[in-house]
Amino acid sequence: MLNIADTLREWCREARPFALATVVQVSGSAPLPVGTAMAVDTDGKAVGSVSGGCVESSVYELCRQVLDSGEPPARARFGYSDDDAFAVGLTCGGELDVLVQRIDPAEHPHLTAALDEVLSGRPVALAQIVEGPEELVGRTLCATGDGGGPDGPPDGEDWEGAVATRARALLRTGRTGRVEVGGDADTCPERLSVLVHTHASRPRMLIFGAVDFAGALSEIGRFLGYRVTVCDARPVFATAVRFPYADEVVADWPHRYLAATEVDARTAVCVLTHDAKFDIPLLRLALGLPVGYVGAMGSRHTHEHRLERLREAGVPREHLARLHSPIGLDLGAHTAEETALSIAAEIVAHVHEGSGRSLTWGTGPIHRRRTAS
Template sequence: MLNIADTLHLWCREARPFALATVVDVAGSAPLPIGTSLAVDADGNAVGSISGGCVEGAVYELCRQVLSDRGDPQRAWFGYSDDDAFAIGLTCGGELDVLVQRIDPAVQPHLAAALADTVQGQPTAVAQVVAGPRDLIGSTLSVLADGSGTYGTLDGGPTDKLVAQEAQALLRAGRTTRVTVGGNGDGCPEPLTVLVHVHASRPRMLIFGAVDFAAALSQAGHFLGYRVTVCDARPVFATPARFPYADEVVVDWPHRYLAQTAVDARTAVCVLTHDAKFDIPLLQLALDLPVGYVGAMGSRRTHEERLLRLREVGVMQEQLTRLRSPIGLDLGARTPEETAISITAEIIAHAGRGSGLPLGRVSGPIHRVSGAVPETARHGGGMVSGTC
């Protein structure tokens, strides 16, 4: 739902009821990920998309029905078949499990508060119950990243605490996904499946070395949505004018800056300095931090010498296996711009656990997904819908 937070926030401010259709599970080559939503208000205005166009008409009509009936949430499954591929199914071959529910902002003010935080750029997580006790389906609970706020309630008891803890953890990781809580003696008597929608702060890309390659990489990182920092100890090179796409340009010794800045599992550290006096203390620290990616530029000879020096200062082999060096994928890149594409391609592949091979040489689904459409939702045809 956070993909359309701006419009939903406006509708909530106007106390305008709407139907919300959310992708709660996917399988195969589904075009959009879980958590993606489409909403329809009482006047028939629609916002968002859940399939890139394949099944929007059917979902729109289901939203109109749920909104007018004021009844229970509805569940729908959309899948591929030869008979309905070009009618109601997904021609890409994927499968979608969709939850459609009526939202009345007047009785759910907590959702408006969470959407307001999202619109204002606050890291926020909204937990939405998608399976479990009938009376909880569609219920939401929201948390802020700093733990200062919790909006909404599920059962007013231990379930709220369990779901809030899961939402906080996923918010820190910057991941929208499904989790199951309860049913195991932890105070929540029945298991719940909860889809946690996450609006996180931008991931960081830390580029060390104020060189031409860093200028191109900072532009590529900016394009991908990273908060980009360029750091170099040489003030004559580390200037904002040379790196207009960087969010900040820092003059400091790289290892000293890295030691004092905030990083997380989504942070990409790119070492382009080509100088052992910078590289070694920087990489020694970076490989010991919980960052998502560490890469270093250099020739194969430089790489071997770098590994030797890192071993000499006590870096263990387990840590060295995290180092991506020479940095980037083998794309035949030569220019700074091409090299930036090579590096960011490796970062994407690493984060998404991709092979880096051409898609034509890889079997299986193009889009990796977590979970599959439940067997109970599979009943032939293009769509099956019913109350939860």
């Protein structure tokens, strides 16, 4: 639902009731992921989408029905219609489950708090109960990145502490997904299925080497939602004027900057210098850090020579196996922009465990669904 956070916060601040339709489960090639939402207010205004157009009219009517009647949250499943591809259903061949509930803002203070955090740019997780006892379905809980939010009894209900713990765990990974909570005496007696919507800080893309490729990659990295840093030891090249799309440009030795900065499992490290005096100490450090992606530019000959130097520097075999080099997918790229696209495509494929092959020659669902842990 955080895809429509700005409008929802406005309605909450105005204490305006609305119906919220949230995608809580998908299978096959459903067009939009779990957590995507559509909302309808008392004037009939609709924002957001749950299917990219396939079933919007039916979901809209269900929203109006739940909003006007005050009925408990309702579940609806939409799938492909064999008889008529244009009937109510998903022509893409997938299925999705939608939870529709009436929201009276005064009764959902956690929702309002989470929306405030999102619009302020701070990390937050909003947990929404989608299966469980009828009196709990649709309830929400806010957990912030600094540990704010409920920590369980005696301040909250039995389920809140367990849900908040799982919500913060997903927030640390930056992933939205469903988790199962409870069903035992140690957490809460009721078995709950909880959809955790996360708004995490932007993942980082660290580009080393103030070259033309870095300019194009910083632009596409920003487009993909990364917080982009360009770093080079040469101050004359490491300037904000040359890299207007970077969030920061740093003049420092690459390995020294990397050792001092914050990284996590979502960080992408792109080494574009192909200069041994920079590459070897930088990659030796990067390959031992808990980052999500490490790639290095250069020819195959450069790569083999680089591997030899890294082995001599004591880098373990399992660390070397993490290195993407030559960097990027084989798109036949020639220009800086095409090369940046190939690098970004490889990062996306790596993050989402894609094959990088043409969809034309593949089989099975187009969209991979990763389960929350």
